[in-house]
Amino acid sequence: MPAYFVDIIFRGLIKYKQVKFINLNLIKIIYNLLMNNFPKKIPVFPLSNFIVFPNTTVPLNIFEPRYLKMTEDAMAGDRLIGMIQPKNTTGLKKPDLFDVGCVCRIVSFNETEDGRYIIILKGLNRFKKISEVQNSKLYRELLVDYELYNNDEKSENETFEFTKIKNILDELKLLFQKRGYQINWKDLEGQNVYQTLSALSMASPFNILEKQILLETKNLEERQARFKEILNTYTSDFSNTKTVQ
Numbered sequence: 001m002p003a004y005f006v007d008i009i010f011r012g013l014i015k016y017k018q019v020k021f022i023n024l025n026l027i028k029i030i031y032n033l034l035m036n037n038f039p040k041k042i043p044v045f046p047l048s049n050f051i052v053f054p055n056t057t058v059p060l061n062i063f064e065p066r067y068l069k070m071t072e073d074a075m076a077g078d079r080l081i082g083m084i085q086p087k088n089t090t091g092l093k094k095p096d097l098f099d100v101g102c103v104c105r106i107v108s109f110n111e112t113e114d115g116r117y118i119i120i121l122k123g124l125n126r127f128k129k130i131s132e133v134q135n136s137k138l139y140r141e142l143l144v145d146y147e148l149y150n151n152d153e154k155s156e157n158e159t160f161e162f163t164k165i166k167n168i169l170d171e172l173k174l175l176f177q178k179r180g181y182q183i184n185w186k187d188l189e190g191q192n193v194y195q196t197l198s199a200l201s202m203a204s205p206f207n208i209l210e211k212q213i214l215l216e217t218k219n220l221e222e223r224q225a226r227f228k229e230i231l232n233t234y235t236s237d238f239s240n241t242k243t244v245q
Helices: 003-015 024-035 065-075 152-157 162-179 185-189 193-203 208-215 220-235
Strands: 041-046 057-062 080-084 100-111 117-133 140-145
Touching: 041 065, 057 065, 065 080, 065 100, 065 117, 080 117, 080 140, 100 208, 117 152, 152 193, 162 193, 162 220, 193 208, 193 220, 208 220
Parallel strands: 041 080
Antiparallel strands: 041 140, 057 117, 080 100, 100 117, 117 140
């Protein structure tokens, strides 16, 4: 359905909202799905050393009361939450956040016997933080903008030669072996370049800042270049003492 027809229908339903049988919240969710028009205000889950790229999926174990509530609210609505890294991990209740994160949809939800939620997130689109919403909720919310990464929907179709990341794979295998990481390299190498490089960026032993650098890259060419720069700081002594600024 053309986007302008969706828009006309939606605005018409809003105009006549006095019709009691119309569920406006459901209509808004459907509208966002059809238009790929993500909300400007989203709940966020600040998590260190955890980044998500569009068109990737990751599991998440939810156990803190504030994020249990956030998950419940998301499941009752559009199932969207934003994943973003805090700038520090010093135990602050509301640490400063990096400027860029990724809005994700909960695509799988399970509750454990001890009250935890096991969810699977699918990355949809990266966002840039505008400001934090002052609220009375247990969890944080941000006003965000998606314009900086408006090509994320097509990111998986980006053409890129696998040979350009072969050296990265070879060096990472050695680094992961030294660190005791277990990776299914066969499955990883069977994916396309976008999925492979995204998975490596997310699963790498890099620090918070280094992962954030990778998350903020605009395309595969820039991402593999920055990945190489970061990786080079590890391959000499496999230490975590150097970072790319």
